[in-house]
Amino acid sequence: MKELEERIKKDGRILGTDVLKVDSFLNHQIDPTLMKKMGEEFFNVFKEKNVTKIITVESSGIAPAVMTGLCFDKPVVFARKHKSLTLKNDLYTADVYSFTKQTSNKISISKNFLNSSDNVLIIDDFLANGQAVKGLAEIVESAGATIVGAGIVIEKSFQKGRSIVDEKGIKVHSLARIKAFENGQVIFEEE
Ligand code: 5GP
Numbered sequence: 454m455k456e457l458e459e460r461i462k463k464d465g466r467i468l469g470t471d472v473l474k475v476d477s478f479l480n481h482q483i484d485p486t487l488m489k490k491m492g493e494e495f496f497n498v499f500k501e502k503n504v505t506k507i508i509t510v511e512s513s514g515i516a517p518a519v520m521t522g523l524c525f526d527k528p529v530v531f532a533r534k535h536k537s538l539t540l541k542n543d544l545y546t547a548d549v550y551s552f553t554k555q556t557s558n559k560i561s562i563s564k565n566f567l568n569s570s571d572n573v574l575i576i577d578d579f580l581a582n583g584q585a586v587k588g589l590a591e592i593v594e595s596a597g598a599t600i601v602g603a604g605i606v607i608e609k610s611f612q613k614g615r616s617i618v619d620e621k622g623i624k625v626h627s628l629a630r631i632k633a634f635e636n637g638q639v640i641f642e643e644e
Pocket of ligand 1: 471472473474475480513550552553577578579580581582583584585586614
């Protein structure tokens with residue numbers, strides 16, 4: 454998605470060797486117009502797949518997931534990273550290791566909001582080492598539901614997430630694919 458690539462070039466900041474900060478338009482301050490276009494793009498890619506539910510993980514997946522859900526006119530469920538008091542035993546859970554924070558989080562979705570008849574589209578802001586998508590996929594599998602695919606806003610293709618998700622047989626569509634960070638510049642994969 455050209456507009457997203459341009460925005461990453463303009464406003465993204467590279468931190469260290471492998472982290473891209475995009476908090477001015479994606480995961481802190483949000484550009485709703487750009488986010489709406491992302492939802493439309495995911496809709497165009499997956500519209501033939503009879504999607505019944507969009508899932509993501511809090512918090513930065515929620516904005517693109519909601520815009521996608523709006524296009525499909527289907528519910529959006531976000532996995533929680535912490536057990537809330539109102540959520541007790543009726544949960545599907547998975548462990549997600551974060552390489553950026555070097556901690557493991559249990560993520561969970563209420564059994565009320567996912568069932569075996571669902572065709573699920575997974576949405577997330579980044580695909581890095583693939584742990585978030587893998588955890589969400591495990592939750593979908595626990596529910597006996599079907600994974601239609603994964604829509605990713607920014608994929609860092611130099612990290613191992615893509616191969617982990619490919620191994621699970623999940624169709625991935627990424628709006629921007631970053632091949633490398635070189636001399637402070639973001640290099641994108643050719644389309
Ligand atoms: P993964 O599970 O694929 O390793 O990482 C996915 C999660 O880590 C994303 O949901 C995102 O929140 C966070 N993440 C991974 N890489 C980056 C990055 O370069 N920048 C930002 N802002 N978040 C990242």
